[in-house]
Amino acid sequence: MRPLSKRALSVVFVMVAVLAGCVGGGNVQTAAVRSGNLSVLSIEAGRLYFWPNEIRVNKPGPVRLEINNVSGSRQNFTLQDPEWNTLENIELPAGKITSIDLKLNQPGIYQFYCNKALHSLLGMNGQIYVEQQ
């Protein structure tokens, strides 16, 4: 489902801090790459997964997500703020990189998932942890 080569490729675009054992279920925790004040995250959307799906942003502020849908079919990215308000709900066309600019101004846990039937339940979900500066 997630061949190593794809993982390795994605690692090129993100600064990865793998904290083995800190998060359950073999999840990977990744820190956003900072470009000035902007945090940039490259995320792969595949068949029933987002990778990485545990992401740390070290301070509140603007975040750009670049989501590469490699699954071969249309996916979705829905993001909720720490109070469960929907911040984003966007379709991810197959074979395309969708760029999303967000303002994550509040520290806390932002949940994201794909809203296609059963996809989140089967693992297509994750969290962005926005840390207090």
Ligand SMILES: [Cu+2]
């Ligand atoms: Cu999906």
